[in-house]
Amino acid sequence: MGTPSQQVFWFASRAFGIIAVIMLGVSVTVGLAMSGKLMRRPGLPAKLKRFHESATLVTLGLIATHAGLLLFDSYLKPGLAGIAVPFTLAYRPLFTGLGIIAGWLAAILGLSFYVRKRIGAKTWRFMHRFTIVIYLLALIHVIGSGTDAQSPWMIAMLTALTAPIAFAFTYRILPSTPRKTPRLAAG
Amino acid sequence: MTEQPKTNPQSAPKRPARAAAARRSLYRRVLSLGVAAIVAAWLPFSVIYISALNRHATPVVAVSTSHNGGSIRVVTTASGATKVVPAGGSTASAGPAAVTPISTHAS
Numbered sequence: 470m471g472t473p474s475q476q477v478f479w480f481a482s483r484a485f486g487i488i489a490v491i492m493l494g495v496s497v498t499v500g501l502a503m504s505g506k507l508m509r510r511p512g513l514p515a516k517l518k519r520f521h522e523s524a525t526l527v528t529l530g531l532i533a534t535h536a537g538l539l540l541f542d543s544y545l546k547p548g549l550a551g552i553a554v555p556f557t558l559a560y561r562p563l564f565t566g567l568g569i570i571a572g573w574l575a576a577i578l579g580l581s582f583y584v585r586k587r588i589g590a591k592t593w594r595f596m597h598r599f600t601i602v603i604y605l606l607a608l609i610h611v612i613g614s615g616t617d618a619q620s621p622w623m624i625a626m627l628t629a630l631t632a633p634i635a636f637a638f639t640y641r642i643l644p645s646t647p648r649k650t651p652r653l654a655a656g
Numbered sequence: 657m658t659e660q661p662k663t664n665p666q667s668a669p670k671r672p673a674r675a676a677a678a679r680r681s682l683y684r685r686v687l688s689l690g691v692a693a694i695v696a697a698w699l700p701f702s703v704i705y706i707s708a709l710n711r712h713a714t715p716v717v718a719v720s721t722s723h724n725g726g727s728i729r730v731v732t733t734a735s736g737a738t739k740v741v742p743a744g745g746s747t748a749s750a751g752p753a754a755v756t757p758i759s760t761h762a763s
């Protein structure tokens with residue numbers, strides 16, 4: 470343990486992790502709202518798409534900063550492997566490992582948009598469906614290894630982030646039109 | 657009668673210009689969102705840092721001893737600094753009962 474000034478990178482990493490999970494939640498919510506056609510006002514889907522793309526890129530930057538700042542932490546000393554290879558960090562290896570997997574998945578699925586033509590729109594759309602897994606892994610990572618996970622403000626924040634995602638996801642997977650039920654034969 | 661060109665000659669140079677404009681717009685959005693995120697990160701950072709500072713200032717060990725008829729108290733704070741204060745000093749109230757556990761790195 471050191472003085473607070475010696476732990477400045479640890480604190481900064483935590484702060485960036487908090488903002489990263491907020492941005493991830495917002496990006497996933499907007500993505501689900503778009504694909505589920507929750508908002509149909511003219512011109513809005515294009516605006517949401519632009520925001521979704523920017524928010525995703527910023528989220529990737531925040532995740533990289535969250536992990537990168539740990540490299541300078543004199544107490545944890547994770548090394549490059551500790552922040553890049555899942556389950557190798559000594560500090561809460563399971564939950565930090567899940568966070569690392571979420572980070573890599575976010576990078577792969579987020580940046581796959583730019584190779585969409587090469588991999589095919591169908592493959593890209595199929596891959597993109599797994600974005601929700603990234604959020605779930607990030608959520609487990611925050612709850613399991615987050616130092617502030619027990620704080621009421623963190624619980625309130627995670628609830629506020631997860632509730633719209635749960636709603637948009639349910640709305641997205643439910644059939645858009647009610648299925649026709651076979652008419653019962655009379656008599 | 658002149659034959660109409662199949663494609664608008666203006667559309668070809670317009671396309672890269674539109675792509676460049678879209679890219680510039682994306683950079684602008686990402687940059688502004690990134691700056692907003694960094695500014696936003698300042699809030700949790702300050703909360704974490706200030707709460708760590710407050711915890712850090714708490715005396716963790718206090719030992720009293722008699723000295724030439726008087727009484728002094730040796731107080732070691734979480735930073736490792738040792739202070740020698742008269743028993744009636746401001747930190748005198750921090751007896752063993754006030755000892756707080758040394759917070760780990762994760763806290």
